[in-house]
Amino acid sequence: MAEYYNVTTNLGDAEIANAIATNTKLNITHVAFGDGNGSVPTPNKARTSLVREVHRQAVTKYERHATNANWIVIETIIPSGVGGFTIREMGIIANGKLISYGSHAPFEKVADPSGVSEYRLRFTQNVTDGSVVEIMLDESLIYASQEWVKENFIKRSEIVDNLITDDPAKPISARQAKILNEKMLEGLFENDSPIDRTNQRHPNITYTNPSDKRYMLIYLDIELTQSNQTPGIIFIDESEVFTFWGGANLNSTLVIPPKGTIKIQVNEHQVEFFSILSWREM
Template sequence: MNTKFIAILTNQGAAKLANATALGTQLEITQMAVGDGGGTLPTPNPEQTALVAEKRRALLNSLSVDANNSAQIIAEQIIPENEGGWWIREIGLFDNEDTLVAIANCPETYKPQLQEGSGRTQTIRMALIVSSSDAVTLKIDPAVVLATRAYVDDEIQKHAKTRNHPDASLADKGFVQLSNATDSTDDTLAATPKAIKTVNDDVAKRLLRTDMPVGIPLPWPTDTPPAGWLKCNGATFNKTKYPLLAQAYPTLQLPDLRGEFIRGWDDGRGVDAARPMLSTQPATALRTGAMDYYGNDDSGDNRAAGLGFASEDSLLMGQPQNAKMPSGGLLPVEGYLNDNAMISLTDTKWIAEGSRWITVRPRNIAFNYIVRAA
């Protein structure tokens, strides 16, 4: 024959629950007791006011409404490992006035003590159907109850899912909302690594633009410019892609500095006058052969001769200040020295060869001129 395990309200419990429901108050269930039934499995009797053979009574750990049945409550108690030495066959629930309000039988189980060599923590649960679960409440002292692992896991899971946590502030820890904003003044948002990287990159660019503005040309030792730089090779560029570069070079064309020397802009000084910014200038040319003063190559006459020139920076008439002789001494200030003439009694001869001109350059080293573009 199958054994039936049941949980019922006692007559006193049913009366108290009905009264609480009628008055809109609550029945406070506070304690659970276990007993051994006097050595045999008892059958719950609503007339009972006590367990058959009570072994232990203590505060409940929890009292909750069954998630699958709103008319059923579940009472739970934990018996620690240091208590026991008896069988558990009956369970009772008591209210705050020590009245037995519910009673149940359960499968027989022995609760050992530690000194018996097999002590354990044991959880006892009673599921009880009531007419109104709203009229039942748990009244306990949380300082003297234990929590089951399942209860703790459930509470942690609930806590993890809930959004009812305090927000962090400058003074207290708490929840924060992540933000990718890089220009916000909100002190309740937390910056993401993406936002921090964006700021770092922007700061690096700003510092570089301050120390080395977009558009500045620099000599570079390899044939490939670094990222953000372009060769100064006369190429055109896209204004949309390089807006700051377009401010420096409105024609949208880079200067061609291949094989060129950079010269300081005259800016009204008069040394290299009448030249606009970024204008080019050819080299000064010197003729390798002497010609007469009037530019003829006639032979057979005594004429003043000298070197022809082209593309000069300036032309100084007369003797310059501090002019020196080939020996290094100062050239005397004499009128005949200002006529740009050289007389030789040796007859000059015409040679049938084309004229040759040379340009003069300083000592130099080749670098690749590049320009900061972004």
Template sequence: MYETLITKKGQELLAKALSTNTQVALKEIRFSDYAGSINENMNVLASIKHTQDITSNMQDTNNANTIVIETLIPANIGGFYIETLGVYTTKGELFALAKINSTYKPLLSENLATDLHIKLYLQVGNASNVVLNIDESVVLASREYVNAELLLIKDEFKKSQGLQDNKISALENNKAEKLQVFTRDEINIKLNTKADKTTTYTKAEVDKSQETQNAKSLIETLNLKTMIDNLKLEVTNLKNAMDMHLGGGLA
């Protein structure tokens, strides 16, 4: 971009806004392939190829009397050359003009599609007398704007994450304060107290108990063997008695 100017109409609007403490509302930028020179007496820009709503305007950080106006032509719009830009008010008045290097805006079908970001710097005397009027439903954001917003979101996330971490730490500290802590001596006392409630046997007592159990098992085994022997004896006696009875009958 190499030339920008405020038209006579734009200057009149600014003067009126300054004297009446009002504002000039800018709405859109019109793109033209008009290749001729521009001057402040122009009221109309010929050969308009595309009209795009302004996406943002702001005061230049380096110059209080300069406003920065931005817009974006999306990738799906194109197929024309751009030579001249016209900045228009909400009432369709030509407020400013700009000449740029001849630029071709391609279409998607031409395999050269790209967004075209436009940024204009206008000297307006008092930046507070110029406002932006946009249609929220058709606002397009530049990559620079999106990246800046993403950085802000990341910063906010980091801050919130930091607050969350601090909150978790506070909760953990609060929980730790509520935990009952014992010294080593206190733990030993508790262990000894528990041990006092538990029956403890010496090795000799355990061995004696085992011997007792073995003796009981041996007695039970001997008793069982005696019962079996007695049964065998009864069976033998019964068999002998039957043999004698049968033998006497046959004789």
């Protein structure tokens, strides 16, 4: 016999027989989950309730199996915010009664509102003569533990697309990786060594990389001393790549593509409070 399985209960057998006799549909409403009071229980047809129920979830859908008329497919989802318990047993609730009871491989369900601990269950129940059947989980669904997700999942907001951070843990976007790869294939930036342009560059003026083959690397250190409701904005090829506010220095390293442009936009009332401390072009 399978290690984890379920049985239709005596109550379930009666409900199924009544549904067949009256040609009605079982009113399956919930899947109950329990912790078995600390251990995985052995399914028993005489059960009328779980050993210790910890959560009851409304079914998302249930329907007859596509190829076997004696099977029903049941689906439910425990939301991310629900948890703090271990699932070791489960039961199907129909017409307010426990019609099926089964053991469940121990699964720690944590409560996490961030959305990484949602638990989806889709399984097939045999309703023929109260047969003992294995709980058949749908293998097309993929489950990941919260710890695995934390270790391996990268949030889209964490992907760097402007190369202005020196955080070694930040992943680079495909676009910027392509830029760096092409730069390496070219072999050089526009200049072989940094050229000091500090006194030659000003806000609200668009500057262009003169090369049609090589990238320009800009080491930028700017200061905006006045706090204001209007931020300063750095544009590369007319696309906003960074916003900065008054009251702090900004140190950035920017890559400008061949024939690309860069502009530091500052509100006209802030210009007197703005200064370029360092601008070096590689």
